[in-house]
Amino acid sequence: MGRERRIPPPEQFRGPVIARRGQVEHSTTDQRLLDTRSPSGFVHSDPWRVMRIQSEFVEGFGLLAELPRAVTVFGSARIPPDSPFYGQGRLLGAALAEAGFAVITGGGPGAMEAVNRGAQEAGGLSVGLGIELPYEQRLNDWVDLGVSFRYFFVRKTMFVKYAEAFVILPGGFGTLDELFEALTLVQTGKVTRFPVVLIGSEYWSGLVDWMRTTLLPAGLVQERDLQILSITDDIHEAVRIILEGTAGHTRPAGMDIP
Numbered sequence: 001m002g003r004e005r006r007i008p009p010p011e012q013f014r015g016p017v018i019a020r021r022g023q024v025e026h027s028t029t030d031q032r033l034l035d036t037r038s039p040s041g042f043v044h045s046d047p048w049r050v051m052r053i054q055s056e057f058v059e060g061f062g063l064l065a066e067l068p069r070a071v072t073v074f075g076s077a078r079i080p081p082d083s084p085f086y087g088q089g090r091l092l093g094a095a096l097a098e099a100g101f102a103v104i105t106g107g108g109p110g111a112m113e114a115v116n117r118g119a120q121e122a123g124g125l126s127v128g129l130g131i132e133l134p135y136e137q138r139l140n141d142w143v144d145l146g147v148s149f150r151y152f153f154v155r156k157t158m159f160v161k162y163a164e165a166f167v168i169l170p171g172g173f174g175t176l177d178e179l180f181e182a183l184t185l186v187q188t189g190k191v192t193r194f195p196v197v198l199i200g201s202e203y204w205s206g207l208v209d210w211m212r213t214t215l216l217p218a219g220l221v222q223e224r225d226l227q228i229l230s231i232t233d234d235i236h237e238a239v240r241i242i243l244e245g246t247a248g249h250t251r252p253a254g255m256d257i258p
Helices: 029-034 042-064 084-098 111-121 152-161 173-187 201-215 235-245
Strands: 011-014 017-020 070-074 102-105 126-131 145-149 166-168 196-199 229-232
Touching: 042 145, 042 152, 070 084, 070 111, 070 173, 084 102, 084 111, 084 235, 102 111, 111 126, 126 152, 145 152, 152 173, 166 173, 173 196, 196 201, 196 235, 201 229, 229 235
Parallel strands: 070 102, 070 166, 102 126, 126 145, 166 196, 196 229
Antiparallel strands: 011 017
């Protein structure tokens, strides 16, 4: 008889913890923290949550402090391997690795996997920062260095602190959230010399046109705010923009925690 194929059990990462089968929860740590309908017992439990939040920061800082120069790449987990966007992500990961950058992604499937895969195949360092979700998701097999977080805001800090640029592949709500957070950080001066590059002119041009024809005339953004963004279909052009935008900027290993 042929060998029976084993189907992997449901799996959930909760910080450093892996839960499988009946231990998988249908709510997340973030959800429980932010739920305003929780009972008044939160008055007693929330101070202890601070300790868990602190431990996640310490874990992330400790793991990532020695990273070389890195670029954070965002994109949809729903992009299938046969999509042109997956191919672009793989080429991007390789090009960034060849330019001397580590790549940081959310560590999941889709565009994230493509970028991690491209970087690893090109001999670069492939980093994945996972997140606890109510549905099954694990770090993809192309991550060399990975950590999973319970709290989105801790994970977002790591995406920014250890990167010198953001590249955004096509994606949905999560990717848009990460894009606009990056733009806000640059606009407000929280990060400086920080290129933000959109890959896929056809995909992103409608959004950028809306910013230019709606936000700009209303006085809600300025022309210099829109210049934060670069859009290209050329992977090598994206890398060139990053190299030029980060020229002379180095992040010393082991830099002081602010």
